[in-house]
Amino acid sequence: MVLISIAQAQFFFLALTRVLAVLSRLPVLGGQVIPTSVRISLGILLTLLLSPWQSITPETPALTLLPFAFAVLRELIIGLTAGLALDLTFGALQTAGELIGLGSGFAAGRYLNPLMGDSGSVLDQFFVMLTMLIFLVINGHHRVLTALAQMFEVLPLNASLNALPLDEILHTTSLLILNGIQIALPVFGALLLADLGLGLLARTAPQIQVFFLGLPLKVGAGLLVLAMSLAYTLPGLIALLEQIGPRMLSLLGG
Structure with a gap:
C-alpha cells in the first residue's frame, strides 16, 4: 500500500498550480472552449508525468498554512509568466489579422472568438485558426510540454x-509585436496605396462616389495581396511558433 504524506500532497498541488497556470494561456489545450473538467484532468495527468513531486520523501516536514499560501502564489506567478510567452505569440498573430482587417474594412463586422476569449474580425479569426493549425502540424504542443518539464x-x-x-x-x-506588424505589412502597404489612389481619384473626378467604389476595391485588394503574400509569411510564422518553448523558459530567466 502506497502512502502519500502531507508534504508530498502539498508539492503535488504546487506543481499542479504551475501546470494549470501555463495550460490556461494555451488556446489549443486549455482555452475557453475546453471544458473545465477536461482542463483539470489534463493538468493532473501532466503533473503526474512531468513534475518531480515524487522525489519528496514521506519524512519531509509539511509546510504550514502561510508558507504554503505564499508557495502557491509563487507557482501561480511562475506559470502565468511562462504562459505570457504563449499569449504574446498568439496575440502577435492576432494583431496581424486585426491590422489587415482594420485597413480592408473587415473590422466593421466582429464576433466572439471562443479560442482567444475576445471578439475579432473575420481576418483576425483566419489568422488565429491558421496559427492553431500550424501549431499542431509542427507539434507545437510537444514543444510546450517539453518546456513545461524543463x-x-x-x-x-x-x-x-x-x-x-x-x-x-x-x-x-x-x-x-514587431513580427505581427511585419506579417501584416504587405497587405497594409497595399491598402495604403489603394487609399492614396482613391484620394487622387476623388481629386481628379469629384463626381465619382469614392466611398462606395473604395470599399469593395479595398476588400478585393486586401484578400488578393494576402493570398499572394501568404507563401512568404508562412516560414516566419512557423519559425515564430517553433521558438515557443525556449521563449517560455527565457521569460523565467532560463
Whole structure:
C-alpha cells in the first residue's frame, strides 16, 4: 500500500498550480472552449508525468498554512509568466489579422472568438485558426510540454523566486509585436496605396462616389495581396511558433 504524506500532497498541488497556470494561456489545450473538467484532468495527468513531486520523501516536514499560501502564489506567478510567452505569440498573430482587417474594412463586422476569449474580425479569426493549425502540424504542443518539464529544472518547486527578467519580457513583447506588424505589412502597404489612389481619384473626378467604389476595391485588394503574400509569411510564422518553448523558459530567466 502506497502512502502519500502531507508534504508530498502539498508539492503535488504546487506543481499542479504551475501546470494549470501555463495550460490556461494555451488556446489549443486549455482555452475557453475546453471544458473545465477536461482542463483539470489534463493538468493532473501532466503533473503526474512531468513534475518531480515524487522525489519528496514521506519524512519531509509539511509546510504550514502561510508558507504554503505564499508557495502557491509563487507557482501561480511562475506559470502565468511562462504562459505570457504563449499569449504574446498568439496575440502577435492576432494583431496581424486585426491590422489587415482594420485597413480592408473587415473590422466593421466582429464576433466572439471562443479560442482567444475576445471578439475579432473575420481576418483576425483566419489568422488565429491558421496559427492553431500550424501549431499542431509542427507539434507545437510537444514543444510546450517539453518546456513545461524543463521549467521544473530551471525553477524547482518551492524554491526561492528571484526577480523576473523584466528586460527579457519587454524585449520579447516588442519583438513579437514587431513580427505581427511585419506579417501584416504587405497587405497594409497595399491598402495604403489603394487609399492614396482613391484620394487622387476623388481629386481628379469629384463626381465619382469614392466611398462606395473604395470599399469593395479595398476588400478585393486586401484578400488578393494576402493570398499572394501568404507563401512568404508562412516560414516566419512557423519559425515564430517553433521558438515557443525556449521563449517560455527565457521569460523565467532560463
